[in-house]
Amino acid sequence: MNLLKLAWKNLRSKPLSMLLNLMLFGLGVGLVVFLLLINHQVNKNFENNLAGIDLVVGAKGSPMQMILCNMYHIDAPTGNISVKDARPFFNAKHPVVKQAIPLSLGDSYKAYRIVGTDTTFVDLYDGKIAKGRMWRQDYDVVIGSLVADRAHLHLGDQFYSSHGLADDGINVHDHGQKFRVVGILESSQTVIDQLILCNTPTIWAVHDHEEHDHEEVGDHESHADGHDGHDGHEGHDHAHHDHSDAEIEDAPARVFNLMDHPEESITSILVKFRNRGIQALNFPRAINEQTDMMAAQPSWQINRVRDMMGSGTDMLRLLAMAIIFVSAISLFISLFSSLRGRKYELAILRVMGGSRKTLFALIILEGLILAVLGYLLGVALGHLGVYILGGQLEASYKYSFSPWIWLKEEYLILLVLLLLGFVASLIPAIKASKTPISETLSGGEGA
Amino acid sequence: MIRTSSLTYQYNGGSAMRFPDVSIEQGAHYLILGTSGTGKTTLLHLLSGLLAPRAGAVHIKDTEISKMGEAQLDAFRGKHIGIVFQVPHFIAALTVSENLQLAQKLPGNTIDVKRIESVLTQLNLSSKLNAYPSQLSQGEKQRVSIARAIINSPAVIFADEPTSALDDKNCTEVTALLKQTAADNNATLVIVTHDNRLKSEFENKIILEEI
Known part of the structure; x- marks a missing residue:
């Protein structure tokens, strides 16, 4: 006691x-x-998802929306930009840009966004392949660890994508070629855990389908959200419907250069600067004032979000x-x-x-x-x-x-x-x- | 054993109270009698160190407790003095056994459950070991307070009107128990009372006059 x-x-x-x-x-x-x-x-x-990105360049609209969409994947795209306009960023001798990564958005699977990009995107987040390999062909996808878990996807699984980010079963592209899982990434505690990644032409291919079917020409954004179902699609026939696991290993890489397709469009470009000098400081303003594109700095926009949440x-x-x-x-x-x-x-x-x-x-x-x-x-x-x-x-x-x-x-x-x-x-x-x-x-x- | 010399006390705003010198030998049983207003309780509180005298000295076991520091006195009282009050109070959240354990622990003794059991048996309370104070009858409460007073085998047991709230049967029982346990523990017993039922039970009496 x-x-x-x-x-x-x-x-x-x-x-x-x-x-x-x-x-x-x-x-x-x-x-x-x-x-x-x-x-x-x-x-x-x-912070994890800043990934050293100095600038995001996309279609004009809300800069915060563009950052949330292209870096955090929690908002809809502001629109698309043409590859022709984007070309200067991919010039290896650009005085300000050290690295530029193209992103093409618009589709998802079970509310997990499909991102058309190049393989350097994965390096941005220090992503590592846990199983399988990187994508080589159109319709090859590499999925984040969380996607694999939650959507129950395994190597070799195939699926159709849906339009937008909603998992409502209405906007499913239930025709044409299926996506095929060729790789699963290790968990990185960044946003790529929640993404489905493929090459840029795959996104174009899916959407070319759309345009043919619906005779909508040129305006990708018109069906970013609230798209109706698809019908009458029997005419298309794709050669590679059934890939086996063995094929995953053997498929030759598709040779692709974004610059060869100036008539196509992408959603945005993630940019890393060579240095943070005066030139880099003025670079975003120059883009905003002199081009049809918009540039926004992630750190600024994120601070705005924090202030609002704060x-x-x-x-x-x-x-x-x-x-x-x-x-x-x-x-x-x-x-x-x-x-x-x-x-x-x-x-x-x-x-x-x-x-x-x-x-x-x-x-x-x-x-x-x-x-x-x-x-x-x-x-x-x-x-x-x-x-x-x-x-x-x-x-x-x-x-x-x-x-x-x-x-x-x-x-x-x-x-x-x-x-x-x-x-x-x-x-x-x-x-x-x-x-x-x-x-x-x-x-x-x-x- | 207990000695006082020219003890006086004064309440705030009251007149000074002078007490006759008291000398009580080890193991004796004494009754301090007086009508109300004669300062019986004050004297008992002075003897037990609950009050500090304005002048004079109190010696218990050759120690002048009126010169002790407060904390020292608290520990001395816990170890060597047992007090039984008119209205017994306990720690309501603790069982009988826990109350007694606390009485052992507070002055720095080690907890001795065997001693607790034997004291309670002595007082015919062994079935109340794990009862809470609120579950006890008035007579049982008074017996538990006796148990608490003797748990550390004190040199002196003071009792302040221990029987005034009790009926004749309980009065006789409690008085007998006080005398018996004091004798068993070789403790000096000093009872302050105006209860005439006790007069015939004690040989040694100190009578306080009205001030």
Whole structure:
């Protein structure tokens, strides 16, 4: 029977008061922890996916939309640009551009976006082949680890794509040639985990189909979203319907040079600069002012997104801190008001050999126990919240939120809670230590 | 064993109270009698160190407790002095056994469950070991408070009106138990009371006059 045990039993003997205090602390801490976990992972996601890209060039529209679409794949494209216009970026002697990677978007499979690009795109994110190989032929696809998991795709599997990003089964290209999985990437904790990658001509080929069928010429964007179903497609016949696994290994690489197709279009170009000199600084403006294309810097746009999200999370954080503050006051009040009912017990503790320090320590311990239990409850709630809401957030952010990470800020919260628990119980503890034993135990009988 | 000399006490705003010098030998049983307002409880609190005298000295076991520091006194009281109050108070969240364990632990003794069991058996309370104070009858509560007073085998047991809240049957029982346990533990017993039922039970009496 030591003081800690006594403090715990005292608390347990008033379960309702303890419950109220724990719920308040738990709610406040839970909210803070939840926000920390989400914020941390969103930021990490943004940073992981910057991938050293200095500039994104695409069709004119919203720069933020272009960045979210082409780097994070959580928005629709702003439009397309012609290969002819894009040509200067792929000039190896360009004074500013060190590397340019073309992206062609528009299709998806089970809501996972199909990206037509070249193999350097994979290197951008340090992607490594886990199984199979890189794409060599049209309709070869290499898929991210998450796509393989969630869409249950294996090497050699074949599928039709759908238009847009929706997995509604309406816009399926259920004709022509199927995509074929030739490679699966290792998990990289970047956006390529969620992408299906192929060469650029494959995207053109899928869409050439469309244009023939629907006699829509030239405007790719008109069917970026909300496209109706496809019909009457019997005329096309493709030679390579059934690839075997053996063929995956043997297929010769298709020789392809983007520059040979000036009449085609792509969605965007990811650009890395040679250096960040004055020329590079003025480069985006020059593009925006002098061409039909738009250039946007990922870091700027991401900061704008963060600022917008930040004001929302700031409000929530303020609310959480208010709740924690109220919790501390509630703790103070319940300890303070418990003293009146406990004055005999406190006096008896002195009679039994306890000192003023014993009484002081007892009340402080009660406060600290509540704070620590409230903290533990809060941490559990915060992580549980991420676990429960993570799925929903994943759908909109294209990023999986893990409840199983532990941030060092969470230790900091424990320190804050211990401090708050101490401060809240300080005055009650001092009052307890001053309990007048003789007066209390003579029961008013006095002199 | 217990000696006082020219003990005075003054409550805030009250007049000074002078107490006659008291000298009680080891193992003796004493009754301090007086009507209300004669400062019986004050004297008992002075003797047990719950109050510090304004002047004069209190010696217990050759130690002048009126000169001790507060924390030192708390520990001394826990170890060597057992007190039974008119209205017994316990730590409500703890069982009888846990209350007694705390009484052993607080002054720095080691917890001795065997001793607790034997004391409770002595007081016919062995079935109440794991009962909570709220589950006890008035007479049982008073007996548990006696158990708490003697758990550390104190040199002195003070009792403040231990029987005034009890009926005749319980009064006789508690008085007998106090005398018996004090004798068994070789402790000095000092009872402060205005309960006339006790007068015939004790030879040694100190009578306080009205101030």
